[in-house]
Amino acid sequence: MTTVTERRRTSSPISSAAPPRRPHRPVDSRTFNIVALIVLIVFAVIWLIPSLFALKTSLTDNGVAATGATAILKNWNLTLYSYSTLLGQSDIWNWYTASAITSVITAVLTVLFASMAAFALSRLRFRGSNLVLLLIILGIMIPTQVLIVPIFQLLNWMNLLNTYWSVIFPQVPAVIAVFIFKQFFDGIPRELEEAARIDGASQWRIYWSVIMPLSRPVIAAVTILTFVGVWNNLLLPLFVLSNPDLMTIPVGLATVQGSFGQRYADIQAGAILAALPLVILYLIFQRQIVEGVTGSGLKG
C-alpha cells in the first residue's frame, strides 16, 4: 500500500515536468484516444444503469412499478413511500442493528489480533516463526466457505448458534489481514523502534505507541474491508442465525422477495437500504478501500 502512494507522489512531478506536447506522437494516437474515451463512457454508463434503474424503481409507486420497466422509466411522480414503509417497520432496524454490531466487533477484533500477529512476524526474531508463516500461507489457501458445515457443528457444540458471536468469531481469523499488516510493518524503518528500545520500552509499548500510530492508513483499509466483508456475508449468518430478530441485512433481504410478492418498489428500496451504509462508506473512504483491495490482491 505504501508503495502505491509513494509511487503516485513521485510520478506526479515527473509527468508535470514532461513537455505538454510530445514531438513525435504518431498520427493515429489521437483517434485512438477518442475511440477509447467513447468506449469507456458507453460502458461506464451501462455499468451505472442497473443501480440507477433500481433507484428509480424504489422511488416509483408500487402499482406503477408492477406494470413493467417501460412504466417505471416513463413515470416521474417520484415518491418516498417505499422507504417510509420499510423504515417504519422494526424488521429492517433489527437487521441494521445486527449487521452494525457484528461488522464493528469483527473489524475491531480482526484489526487488533491480526496487527499483533503481524508485529511478531515482522519485528521479533523467534523460534517457530517459519512455522507460523507457513500456517498463515496455508490459511490463505483454505476456502472458508467450504468450512461452513464443520463451523456450524463447532458453533452448535459451543452453544453459540443464534448469537452475534456465531457470526463474529468465524470471521476473525482473516489471514489476509495479517499479510497486509506484515507487508506494511516491514516497510517501517527499524531506527524508530530501536530508539524506543534503548529507552527501555516493552514490546507491547513499541507495538502500541510506535508501530500502530504509524499504521493509520493500513488500519483504515483493513477496518473498512473487514466491515464491508462482514456486512455483505450471506452464507454464514444464513445458517447460524435462525431467529428473525438477530438476522443481518443480507439474510433479512433474502426473505423479503418471497414475502413482498409484486411490491417491486418496496423490494428495490430494500435492496438500496441494504447497500446504503456501504455506499456512504465508499464515498468517504474511496482511497482506503481501493488501496486495501490492491494491497490484499498483490499479496495473494
Place this chain on the structure above:
Amino acid sequence: MTTTTLIVPPRGRSRYAAHPRARRDTRSAWLFIAPFGVFYLAFLLGPTIYMFVMSFFNTSTVRTGLGSFAGFANYAEMLTRSDFWSSLWHTLQFTIYTTPPLVIIAFVFAVLTNRMRHAQWFYRLAFFLPFILPSATISLIWVFIFTPSTGLWALAQEALGMTPGSGVLSSPNTAMIGIAIATLWWTLGFNYVLYLAGLQEIPRDLYEAAAVDGATPWQQIWSITVPMLSRTTTLVLLLQIIASLKIFDQVYLMTGGGPGISTQVSLQLITGTAFTDNRVGAASAASVLLFIVIIVIAVVRQIADRAAARKEF
C-alpha cells in the same frame, strides 16, 4: 499437529536461545500471536481437520458425536451421485462463463481508464461501486431486471429487435448465463482496480520511448502493457477462478438452484445435504472434494507461476 511441542520454550544450544534478547523476543512473540492463533486454530485449521475426520463418519445433526465409522462410503456415495456431478459441473460452468470476461474486460477497461487524463474517478466509481454492494442487493436488482416480458432486459431485447423469451432465469438453458451476467456486473470492479494498480507500476518512459520510435497505441499495448502486466494477470486469474468455484450467494438468491436443479452448485449441494438432510458426514465428504478441486487449481497455478518466473531470469 506439532504446535504443542513448538510452544514449549526453546532449550539447549539453539541459535536463538543463545542470545538473551532473542529469548525474550520468543516469549513475547508467542504472546502477540496467541489471540489470532486461538481463532485461527478454532475457526480455520480446526474445522478443516474436523471436516476431513467427519467425512469418514456417518455424522448427523440429529445425533451428538461423530456417529458410526463409514470409511470411504460417503466419498463413494458422492462420486456415484448424479446430482453431485451435476452440481460440480454447474460450478465449473459458472467459472468458465465468468472468468474470461472478468479478466479480459477488466484489463481492457483498466488500460483505457489509465489513458484518460480527466475524470478517472468517474470510471472508478462506475465500475468499482457495484463490487461493494451486498449479494442480496445485486440479486434483487438483477432478478427484477430479468423479469419475464416486462423487465428492463426484455425492454432492451425489444429495442435491439430481438423477441424476449420466457425470461432468462426461468429457462434451464439460460439461467446460469443470467447469473453470470449479474456476477460480471457485480465483481468486475475488483479485477479492474487490481489492473489499475498494476498499470501504475509500468514506468512512463517506456511508453514515451516507444512513442518516439513511432509505435502505435496498439503496438504499445501489445508489446509493453500486456507483458508488463503478466504477473497481475496470473494473480487475477487465480483469485477469479477460486472465487468462482465458491459461488453460492447469487445462485441461492436468484434461482435457488432452479429451474429444477439446473443451476444447483457445489456449495448448495453441501449445505442442502448438511442442513436439510441432516447428513453432515456426507456433506463433509462433498466439501472435501470441492476443497481438493480448489487447492489443486491453486497449486497448479503456483507451479506454473514458478516455471514462468524461472524462464524470465
